[in-house]
Amino acid sequence: MAVAGAQQKCGARTKSTGRPCKNAVMKGTSRCRKHQGEWSPQGVLDRRQRELDDAKRKLAKARRK
Numbered sequence: 001m002a003v004a005g006a007q008q009k010c011g012a013r014t015k016s017t018g019r020p021c022k023n024a025v026m027k028g029t030s031r032c033r034k035h036q037g038e039w040s041p042q043g044v045l046d047r048r049q050r051e052l053d054d055a056k057r058k059l060a061k062a063r064r065k
Contacts, residue, residue: 008024008025008030009021009022009023009024009025010022010023010024010025010030010031010034010035011030011031012031012032012035019035021035023035026042028030028041029042
């Protein structure tokens with residue numbers, strides 16, 4: 001039985017040792033940030049933010065020329 005307020009652990013198996021991951025799960029999911037993958041909702045948000053930052057950086061560089 002889980003203690004109220006305690007975070008669960010990810011549990012995904014690591015490639016190197018085969019042991020369960022000990023990272024805390026992300027809110028609303030059953031895996032940690034590392035093991036969710038690119039197409040999880042958080043992964044998509046992270047990718048979109050990176051793309052937006054890259055576009056801003058590219059635009060700023062073009063304006064300096």
